[in-house]
Amino acid sequence: MHLVPADRADRRTIDGHRVCDAIAAIGDAGRVRAWADRFALLADPKRLALLLALHRTGPLAVSDLAVATGMNDPAVSQALRLLRAAGVVAGEKEGRVVRYRVVDADVAGLLGHCAADG
């Protein structure tokens, strides 16, 4: 197989066939980018703490998240806005209280993977 794009077909390789395997392993660039974006959302300790709390405790209000994490309200709100724009969490309004929960299955899987390390 010749999976190497034409613009870099002339570059030296150590193991040519393994390069093709590697290209196949990487797969579609858009998919890689999508996963990198998801990982970026989990890369901040504050956001990760929020997501862990939501994932394991269930729907929580903004104020409670702020108390649980030690953040101030605007910081929590801004983090949730980012996560909501990415489709990771969703908020449900009950009166003047908004309770958020994790709605992205892939992110939930990652959170489970990271909460089960002992």
Add this chain to the structure above:
Amino acid sequence: MHLVPADRADRRTIDGHRVCDAIAAIGDAGRVRAWADRFALLADPKRLALLLALHRTGPLAVSDLAVATGMNDPAVSQALRLLRAAGVVAGEKEGRVVRYRVVDADVAGLLGHCAADG
């Protein structure tokens, strides 16, 4: 249970007991930070492509990684230096060729989780 630290015990809460659950769910701050750091390593598309190639293809040389990902050699080298400093990958020298592989089990699990989405 009163898991709320004293410095924020006076703040208003919506569901006090759920706050305690959330604090328990978040767990140790150091562990959260460690996971956030790991996620940060996977948050860059270039690094993620390198790790996917290493994870699914096995040991690969720097030059081959550069050809497979379209990066130039110094960029690959610097990315691998970061990953090596974090203990995620390790290189084995064979003559003038260095072949890298993934050595962190947790990161390998995440890579498998992200390579199996279809």
Add this chain to the structure above:
DNA sequence: TGCATACCTGCGTAGCTGTGCAGCTATGCA
């Protein structure tokens, strides 16, 4: 109707990070 609460938004700043360029070290071969 007035007020406190719950949440959101915009702005400015400090800090981190990815990227490219230039140059260096080390290994293998003739």
Add this chain to the structure above:
DNA sequence: TGCATAGCTGCACAGCTACGCAGGTATGCA
């Protein structure tokens, strides 16, 4: 011994991002 290759490092710049502050909107209660 001379040369090409494989890989590594330092530096400077652009871009992004988390964070805090101030203020705004909406809901519920007296």
